[in-house]
Structures are given as C-alpha cells and as structure tokens.
Amino acid sequence: GIPAVFLHGGPGAGASRQMAQLFDLFRYRVILLDQRGCGCSLRKPSSTAQEQLEGNTTWQLVEDLEALRKHLDINRWVVGGGSWGTLLALAYASRYAKCVVAMVLRAVFLSRTADLEFFCGPGEI
16 A cells, blocks of 8 residues: 555554554554654653653654665655654655655644643643
C-alpha cells in the first residue's frame, strides 16, 4: 500500500493502533512510532518528563523521521499527525517536501503563544 506515517500528539503521549483507523488499511501501509521520550521510546522508565525532553528538539524528531523513511526504503510517503503531531508533520514537510506525497492533519496545534496558553493556562508558559 501507499506508505503513511502518522505522528502522535504530546510531546509525551505515544502511538496507538487506533490512529491507523484514519486510513483505509487496504490502500495504505500505516507506520506508527513513538517519538523520542514517548511510549516505547522512553530513555529509561524511571526518568521524569523533563529528562525525556532533554536534548530532544523538533528538528531532531524531524531527522528521526527522515532516518526512519530511509531505513524503510520509502521514496515518498503521506505524513500526518494529530495535535503536537501536526506541528511535527508540518516541520518535516517544510524540510523534506520532495518526500511528502500528501498530508493528513487533525486537531492542528501550532505551538503559538495563544495555543500554549489555551493548553497550559494563561501565564503558565
């Protein structure tokens, strides 16, 4: 099928099989992964959220995605995400546009001040 990677929200959340339901599984080869510091990609189970995010940037996550695409020998793929995953998907597409066939975005989170205040509360960012 058409390769499609779907990026979970968070940071700190994780991927679940339910995310694949956004795609017709007869047409798409859905790839789900836990981003650095999330789910099965935790550095160590006992570390704090702050430790998980240390040295973990948006652009490092973008490079992780590109390394995964190359590892899976995928020429071009659909890139999608939900919430934080939309921001990561857009960042990936901005750097690797030639590798993106299409995008699937839901519950877009752009990490603007207004978005962060809505999420964390006014004055909490």
